[in-house]
Amino acid sequence: MTHDPENMAQLVSFLAYPERASAELPAHEKVYRALRDLLLFGELAPGQAVTIQGICDMLGAGMTPVREAIRRLTAEGALEFMGNRRVVVPVLTVSHVNELIFARQAIEPQLVVRATERATDSTIEELTQIDSALDAAIARGDVRSYLEQNYRFHARLYSMAEAPILSALADGLWLRFGPSLRVVCGRVGTENLPDQHHEALSAMRAGDAQAAAKAMREDVIQGMEQVRRALAEGGSD
Amino acid sequence: MTHDPENMAQLVSFLAYPERASAELPAHEKVYRALRDLLLFGELAPGQAVTIQGICDMLGAGMTPVREAIRRLTAEGALEFMGNRRVVVPVLTVSHVNELIFARQAIEPQLVVRATERATDSTIEELTQIDSALDAAIARGDVRSYLEQNYRFHARLYSMAEAPILSALADGLWLRFGPSLRVVCGRVGTENLPDQHHEALSAMRAGDAQAAAKAMREDVIQGMEQVRRALAEGGSD
């Protein structure tokens, strides 16, 4: 069910036109990004096996680039290496989510503080636009778009912070809980998902870094709490 | 000068005996670990270029495993991708070190708390032994051994915490500042390096998680502070 060829068809097109824009990116980079999106936006479910040749077929790429992309993702914790040569999308336990909560609430507020200090009218405008798209996605119950815009909002915030290492850490965490977010949405729907983004944005407009950080910490904790709850009900551990 | 064949000679031996212990590890894993050690213990200096074919020659390995290992390390921030296809050991700026300080002091104390809660006589004994080896290394001014034992001490602590995600984060940070530690030692010598390990150990023996965490936070901050100072003097930014 998770490997529906119908849904995959549109995702395959990314390598179709070699002369297209962003064709200058090396294949391993393109494969990496494609897999990343598949993971972040719930196209690859927790527990699902990821085979090299399967990815080769799906994306129409060679083995070497696919291997490299998979190594990269395992290094980031987005994929997991079983003892034998199998690779799967990790299944989170409640204990893992607790770790993720701790890590995110330790790092993200700091990034928000830095982002607020560096915010300009135009960057705040960017965030506002993303948040509007997010609200629209919620309104029409579009889970995929919700996941995408929500990630984009946070990611843009990270880039505004001008803190490459902390950004990389925060960004890497998304790959760990991303696949589980789709599960949460399936459970609770898009209506009562956390969204402290408005509060954060108005704090940023007012230049109140602490308030913005507090709002985003709320957002993070609420979101991860949903994941924990979904796991506690459905999952095993 | 950094690529002295004499010094490298002994490092090449790791692939010499295919039937040796840990020969069951795949080549890409062995290459990864070899490069990791080279970075952590100062054999590869910041700014140094890392070429695929150079590593192939140095380690006597094929291209594919080396490529995969390099991808993994770039994903972890241990190596950096220049715009063109060059890969170098990143050069830290003071700003980077500030981020590392923040991240480490946010994560490591938590790991120490968890490690203390799970400590047994035998694990504490293990730590004590590593710390003795560390003291011995300092006493005889053996920089390489100091770096190795110091890392081992922290890494063992991480594994005791039974928190795979936080451990991976903390462990990954070492790869970012590892190459700079050797520079610090060259500057300040091994005498006045931070060592709150004794304090942490006695707190752990007493079961006082908070005291242990506090000691290790001190250790972390002092250590990173040395790096910052060394960079502020010598480096550009």
Add this chain to the structure above:
DNA sequence: CAGAAAATAATTTGATCATATTCTGATGGA
């Protein structure tokens, strides 16, 4: 004619692929 800039050639290095080898898990017979 000398020196610098531009263009071109050569070498090095990275990216990708096709292919051979090794390993794992499963199937089926003893």
Add this chain to the structure above:
DNA sequence: TCCATCAGAATATGATCAAATTATTTTCTG
């Protein structure tokens, strides 16, 4: 139940192609 065999998948190699850097030559200007 256990062992042998087999199919399929992953690992690893070397070759090939493409890009980039460096070295060399050519050309232009003063």
